[in-house]
Amino acid sequence: MNPKVKRLTELSVLTAVALIIFVVELQIPNPFPIPGIKLGLANIITVYAIYRYKPYEAAAITVVRLILGAVFAGNFAALIYSASGAALCLIGMLILRRFIDEKHIWISSVFGAILHNTGQMAAALIITQTPQLLAYYPFLLVSGCLAGAFTGLCAQIVISRLKKNK
Amino acid sequence: MKYKVMIIIIAVIFAAGAVGTFFALNSPARGTVRVISGGKVIETIDLISSDDRSFDVEYDGHKNTVEIRDHRVRVISADCPDQTCVRMGWLSSSSMPIVCLPHQLVIEYTESLDGIDAVTR
Numbered sequence: 079m080n081p082k083v084k085r086l087t088e089l090s091v092l093t094a095v096a097l098i099i100f101v102v103e104l105q106i107p108n109p110f111p112i113p114g115i116k117l118g119l120a121n122i123i124t125v126y127a128i129y130r131y132k133p134y135e136a137a138a139i140t141v142v143r144l145i146l147g148a149v150f151a152g153n154f155a156a157l158i159y160s161a162s163g164a165a166l167c168l169i170g171m172l173i174l175r176r177f178i179d180e181k182h183i184w185i186s187s188v189f190g191a192i193l194h195n196t197g198q199m200a201a202a203l204i205i206t207q208t209p210q211l212l213a214y215y216p217f218l219l220v221s222g223c224l225a226g227a228f229t230g231l232c233a234q235i236v237i238s239r240l241k242k243n244k
Numbered sequence: 245m246k247y248k249v250m251i252i253i254i255a256v257i258f259a260a261g262a263v264g265t266f267f268a269l270n271s272p273a274r275g276t277v278r279v280i281s282g283g284k285v286i287e288t289i290d291l292i293s294s295d296d297r298s299f300d301v302e303y304d305g306h307k308n309t310v311e312i313r314d315h316r317v318r319v320i321s322a323d324c325p326d327q328t329c330v331r332m333g334w335l336s337s338s339s340m341p342i343v344c345l346p347h348q349l350v351i352e353y354t355e356s357l358d359g360i361d362a363v364t365r
Contacts, residue, residue, distance in 0.1 A: 153325045210352050215261075
C-alpha cells in the first residue's frame with residue numbers, strides 16, 4: 079500500500095477513535111459541576127499521537143477532533159475555551175516529548191493537562207473579562223493533575239502493549 | 245533525576261491547587277449579588293431584602309433563567325448543552341461565582357464575609 083495512504087488511514091482511524099471516546103464521555107454525568115472540569119479521555123489519543131506521530135500529525139488529529147467534537151456536542155460556544163487549552167497543551171507536550179521518554183508519559187501528560195487548564199482559564203478571562211473566574215483555577219489544577227495522570231497512564235500502557243505485540 | 249524534579253514540580257502545583265480549593269470553598273458570604281452578562285453588570289440584587297422572583301438573562305441569542313428564592317440565587321435553566329451553571333446550584337461562596345462560560349454569564353457576591361464573621365453569625 080502507498081505509505082502516504084497508510085499514514086492517512088491511521089490518522090483517520092485515530093481521529094475516529096478519539097471522537098468516539100469524546101462522545102461516550104459526554105454521556106457520563108460529570109460529578110463536578112464546575113466549568114472546564116472533565117476527565118478528557120479523548121486526550122489518551124492526543125498523548126498517544128504526540129509520542130507516536132509527527133508533531134503536525136498529532137496537531138491535525140487534535141484540531142479535527144476538537145471541531146467535530148463541537149459539532150457532536152452541539153456546543154460551539156465552548157469551542158474557543160477548549161481550543162485555547164488544547165493549543166497550549168499541544169505546544170507544551172510537543173516540547174516535553176523531547177525530554178520525557180515513553181516510560182514517563184504520565185508526567186508529560188500531567189504537564190499537558192496543567193497547560194490545558196491554563197489556556198482555558200486565560201481564554202475565559204480574556205473573553206468574559208471577569209477576573210473572579212480565577213477562583214476556579216485551583217480546582218482546575220487539582221482535577222487537571224489527576225485527569226492528566228490518568229489519561230497519560232492509559233496512553234503509556236497502550237504504547238507499551240502495542241510494542242510488545244509487534 | 246530529572247523525573248524526580250518534574251514529579252516534585254507536579255506535587256507543588258497539585259498542593260497549591262488543593263490549598264486554593266480549600267480557601268475557595270471556605271469563604272461564606274451573604275448580601276448583595278451582581279449579575280454580569282458579557283462583561284457588563286446588568287443587575288445588582290440585595291438578597292436580604294429581595295422578594296422571590298425569576299428573570300431571564302439573554303446574551304447573543306442565548307438565554308439563562310435566574311431564580312431568587314429564600315434570599316438565595318441560582319440558575320434554574322439554560323439553553324446550553326452542558327448545563328454546568330444549573331448544576332452548580334445555589335450561590336454559596338463569595339469566591340466561587342456561578343458561571344456559564346458559553347453564555348458569558350457570571351453571578352457573584354459583591355463582598356465577602358471573612359471566616360470569623362461568618363462563624364459568629
